[in-house]
Amino acid sequence: MTELQRRSEYPRPQFVRGQWMNLNGEWDFEFDDGNVGEREGWNEGSRPFSKKIQVPFCYQSELSGIADTSFHDVVWYRRTLAVPAEYKGKRLHLHFGAVDYEATVWVNGKRVAAHEGGHTPFHADITDVLTDGENVIVVRAVDYSKDVTLPRGKQFWEEKSAGIFYTRTTGIWQSVWLEPVAETHVRRVRLTPDIDRNELKLQAFFGGLPAGAEVSMRATITFQGMPVTEDTFKVTNETESRTIGIHDFNDHGLGRWWSPEKPNLYDLQLTLLVDGQETDNVSSYFGMRKISIEDGVVLLNNRPYYMKLVLDQGYFPAGLLTAPSDEDLRRDVELTKEMGFNGARKHQKIEDPRYLYWADRLGLLVWGEMANAYHFSETYVGRVTREWLQAVERDYNHPCIVAWVPINESWGVTNILVDQQQQQHALAMYHMTKSLDMTRPVISNDGWELVKTDLVTIHDYEWRREVLTERYSEVDKALSARPGNRWILVPGFPYEGQPLLMTEFGGISFKKSDWEGWGYSGAANEEDYTKRLEDVIVPMLKSPVIQGFCYTQLTDVEQEINGLLTYDRQPKIPLETIRRIVEGR
DSSP: OOTTTTTOSOSOTTSBOSOOEEOOEEEEEEEOTTOOTTTTTGGGSOSOOSEEEEETSOTTSGGGTOOOOSOOOEEEEEEEEEOOGGGTTSEEEEEESOEESEEEEEETTEEEEEEEOSSSOEEEEOGGGOOSSEEEEEEEEEOOTTOTTSOOTTBOSSSSOBTTBBOOOOEEOSOEEEEEEOSSEEEEEEEEEETTTTEEEEEEEEEOOOTTOOEEEEEEEEETTEEEEEEEEEOOSSEEEEEEEOOSOOSTTOOOOBOSSSBOOEEEEEEEEETTEEEEEEEEEEOOOOEEEETTEEEETTEEOOEEEEEEOOOBTTTBTSOSOHHHHHHHHHHHHHTTOSEEEETTSOOOHHHHHHHHHHTOEEEEEOOOOSSOOHHHHHHHHHHHHHHHHHHTTOTTEEEEESOBTTTTOTTTTTOHHHHHHHHHHHHHHHHHOSSSOBOSSBBSSBOSOSSEEEEOOOOOHHHHHHHTSSHHHHHHOOGGGOOSBOTTSOOOSOOEEEEEEEOEEOOOSSOOOBOSEEOSSHHHHHHHHHHHHHHHHHOSSEEEEEEEOSBOBTTBOOOSBOTTSOBSSOHHHHHHHHTTO
């Protein structure tokens, strides 16, 4: 395995400390199909496991070294750890980027963490259970392969992929790392830019505040290495808020606002002091960016902005949900921009933070979407709500994220048209998301059967240019069309003048590799494919009512061959041809 495939980059780019230890790489591994591991004491760490796995790749993937796609819902991991001498005197936090679906962690036989949710991070302070010399970390992961009330995204509940569903991910699939922190430290920050007031609202959350000591934090903001401002304030509570003026350029072409065209980022250095002595130092960044809706128009930084998104499933042939390398994530952002798109809708996946980092750095709008379940139950409601809360908290600071999508195409709420309980759930997800984040629009049920929503978003795989041109010539025609034989808005939730966006369309299949598969319509050759792209994209660009679109999709995925790129990221027609069509040239 190469160093790139080992995923050696810092896993949490929005909140960086200088000291950390990468725990990716080879771990001992075992299937527990009889679910006997806990009863037999596997968590104590002395039992040898029969397999090796390359973390953070799931056992179903080629890069894991196992590549077994059959059902194994209970799996175990084990590795040893020697703590570096320079970490002595610090609190040691063991971090997991994501483990699908439930995880329990033991260190030296003592349970240190339990977490539910397959797409969100967790950590444990393991300081007090460590010993000198070799320590043993054991992880038990439990998936529920056939449970369709589980938030699972595109992971199929049958053994072989089919239709729009793909190979499952079980266990660790994002990076694992160890981080030393001081007793008194910054736990996290919440950064809210306000371009209208030229201010940054900083909320900081602290751990281990000492009694009787004087604690303060210094926030230093720079732009491209040049000082912008510095603010020092006292810390007396576990949460402190501060509004910092950004006395800097703004509009009139000289601005430092963030956009896909000018992805300007400010660097933020946070230094925590106890009685004048530095105890913690964290690097972060932010973008001065505003997404809003005024008089039924989508605005970016107070100017009308047409979103040209591509649907991105975030799957890779050798790693499935896990990119083989950080460079692969960066390249997906670059390819998206090279084709003329200014954004991506990450579909049914809470994406790796490294992807969001590159979207921030390179300039790409991102719609953050929950990985949905498929059937409704009260158990599902609890699961999806808890995990969505964690997802919004994790990704709140990224300037690239400009919309939240808690539910897609009535997945998990299949009877929302007529079932008031399911309508109330969609409303609850909408309002809960708004209660966490008032700065971004929220789509209650992307595609159709919307309840209360900030954007009216439509999925329509019609391929005839003349039909699309007529259908989206007026708002009333668009709302009454019912593509897929679905209501756009649930009866009782009237249209309130929200912007209309076409957030799934196209899906043209074109076989350009060894993969066999399907699409929503098919092209015979490159010339036909080019014409079919024009036939679906041109009506969106010329529509007087559509304010943005999301083309399906970036890449082929397993049995789907409706990508602009093959599964291994090779363009099906020249990138410049796609760019010309997307830009309307």
